[in-house]
Amino acid sequence: MMGGSGRLCMCMFLHPRLRIHRSFTSRVPKDKVEVIPRPKGWPLLGTLPEFLSSGSVSRIHEYVDRRHRELGPIFRDRLGSVEAIFVADPGIVKEIFRHEGPWPRHLIPEPWIIYNRKFGCRRGLFFMDGAEWQEERQRFGRFLLSQARIEAHHPHFQVLSDDLVLGKWTQPIENLEEDLYKWSLQVVGSYMFGEDFRFPEGDLEVLMRNVRELFHQSAAMTLFPPKVAAALHLPVWTSFVSAFHSALAIVEQMVKERLEGFQKKELGMKEDLLTKVLVDLFLAAADTTSYTLTWCLHLLATHPRIQEEIRNTPHLVGGVVNESMRLFPVAPFLTRYLPRDSIISQYRIPKDVLLLLSLYTMGRDEKHFKHGGEFKPERWKEVGVESRFAFLPFGAGRRSCVGKKIALINMHLLLSTVLRHYNLEALNESEVKYEMRLIGVPSESIKIRLSPLPRQS
Numbered sequence: 001m002m003g004g005s006g007r008l009c010m011c012m013f014l015h016p017r018l019r020i021h022r023s024f025t026s027r028v029p030k031d032k033v034e035v036i037p038r039p040k041g042w043p044l045l046g047t048l049p050e051f052l053s054s055g056s057v058s059r060i061h062e063y064v065d066r067r068h069r070e071l072g073p074i075f076r077d078r079l080g081s082v083e084a085i086f087v088a089d090p091g092i093v094k095e096i097f098r099h100e101g102p103w104p105r106h107l108i109p110e111p112w113i114i115y116n117r118k119f120g121c122r123r124g125l126f127f128m129d130g131a132e133w134q135e136e137r138q139r140f141g142r143f144l145l146s147q148a149r150i151e152a153h154h155p156h157f158q159v160l161s162d163d164l165v166l167g168k169w170t171q172p173i174e175n176l177e178e179d180l181y182k183w184s185l186q187v188v189g190s191y192m193f194g195e196d197f198r199f200p201e202g203d204l205e206v207l208m209r210n211v212r213e214l215f216h217q218s219a220a221m222t223l224f225p226p227k228v229a230a231a232l233h234l235p236v237w238t239s240f241v242s243a244f245h246s247a248l249a250i251v252e253q254m255v256k257e258r259l260e261g262f263q264k265k266e267l268g269m270k271e272d273l274l275t276k277v278l279v280d281l282f283l284a285a286a287d288t289t290s291y292t293l294t295w296c297l298h299l300l301a302t303h304p305r306i307q308e309e310i311r312n313t314p315h316l317v318g319g320v321v322n323e324s325m326r327l328f329p330v331a332p333f334l335t336r337y338l339p340r341d342s343i344i345s346q347y348r349i350p351k352d353v354l355l356l357l358s359l360y361t362m363g364r365d366e367k368h369f370k371h372g373g374e375f376k377p378e379r380w381k382e383v384g385v386e387s388r389f390a391f392l393p394f395g396a397g398r399r400s401c402v403g404k405k406i407a408l409i410n411m412h413l414l415l416s417t418v419l420r421h422y423n424l425e426a427l428n429e430s431e432v433k434y435e436m437r438l439i440g441v442p443s444e445s446i447k448i449r450l451s452p453l454p455r456q457s
């Protein structure tokens with residue numbers, strides 16, 4: 001990562017975005033620069049006791065939300081060993097993306113960096129920086145974001161939704177999250193490798209278990225230095241490593257088996273690098289899409305009247321997806337490091353300090369979304385442009401999600417198919433909460449009963 005920022009300096013004079021940023025910086029008089037507020041903390045411990053007592057890492061979004069209410073849309077805090085600036089103002093967020101430079105950098109969880117280094121693992125897009133990232137991003141962006149290619153796959157995407165909704169789900173749903181996880185991998189696999197792509201069933205279950213375990217252990221190392229955990233071979237580290245080894249081995253094996261049928265020429269990549277990028281695409285695709293859909297189905301099941309409304313106005317399905325990502329974003333924070341010291345909205349933002357853009361807080365802020373805590377798919381008919389930077393479930397700028405189009409089209413297809421054929425009923429007895437396990441997930445398994453709708457004559 002340091003290498004990436006070193007190379008950045010070389011091109012600063014050339015890149016037009018950075019020239020805009022220079023003139024912006026110089027327009028703010030020095031006496032107008034404001035200090036970023038910081039919560040009061042204890043000597044040595046800082047705010048750690050309060051953070052821990054408010055639920056620690058699994059409730060970090062609530063801790064940050066409370067701090068924003070107390071200190072405003074921007075504040076600075078140290079959580080464990082991490083010093084960060086938190087932002088919950090769409091105007092400031094927009095400026096941050098204008099200042100992110102040609103090779104935007106985001107946070108990679110430290111245990112993942114240590115793992116890659118320790119085991120000499122070369123990894124995909126999410127882990128790359130600088131010119132290497134740009135090259136692979138362009139290559140895969142052309143492939144994954146191509147409207148023509150996605151449209152050509154549309155009929156097969158519908159087949160995959162029908163297989164699940166009108167096939168498997170004619171029986172009571174036993175494990176919603178697992179079904180959606182497998183379906184998400186099937187969607188991306190068939191897009192990459194062709195319609196006959198099938199992930200072996202047994203492997204999928206092991207993969208899902210291992211990915212969840214590595215997320216869980218990775219989150220557990222947020223406050224405890226992962227370097228120490230690794231050096232001492234603590235159980236948290238060894239479980240993390242064995243889950244990571246196993247997940248990578250399964251996907252790598254599957255990718256290698258399919259590489260023959262894959263358009264290597266079209267992408268023009270060496271096999272080794274191609275495998276790494278594909279492995280990470282699968283890992284990035286599955287939990288994000290399946291949890292977003294899990295929340296969509298839960299919201300629909302707990303709002304029977306809205307189910308009926310959407311059957312009558314099917315274009316509102318997009319609003320269901322947006323509401324689920326606004327209320328329960330899989331990524332409650334976007335992360336960036338700016339390539340140079342900047343002044344944004346009268347605040348001095350030092351380069352290389354972690355910026356955490358609070359999507360969870362902005363998504364529920366009454367200023368941007370009236371009755372923000374409520375599920376209202378119809379609100380998306382009139383959400384104004386000024387709220388656009390308060391709702392960035394796929395990120396923004398050059399480093400935004402490269403699987404966005406595939407995810408959106410497939411989530412729409414699956415939800416529309418469900419709503420056309422079934423009534424949804426929520427079976428969870430207590431309120432399901434949103435909690436962080438590296439990504440935002442339900443606090444308990446979501447349980448839903450589907451009952452066939454009477455056939456229309």
Ligand code: HEM
Pocket residue numbers: 106125126127137144188280281282284285286288289292330331334335392393394395396397398399400401402403404406407
């Ligand atoms: C509902 C589903 C999804 C959500 C909410 C989601 C969300 C995100 C977010 C928030 C980011 C970080 C963006 C930023 O920092 O600006 C991201 C990055 C990424 N996503 Fe997704 N994602 C989803 C589905 C997918 C799918 C289906 C794929 C693969 C086909 C995918 C592949 C990636 C990759 C490779 C990156 C890293 C991009 C880079 O660093 O250049 N995602 N995603």
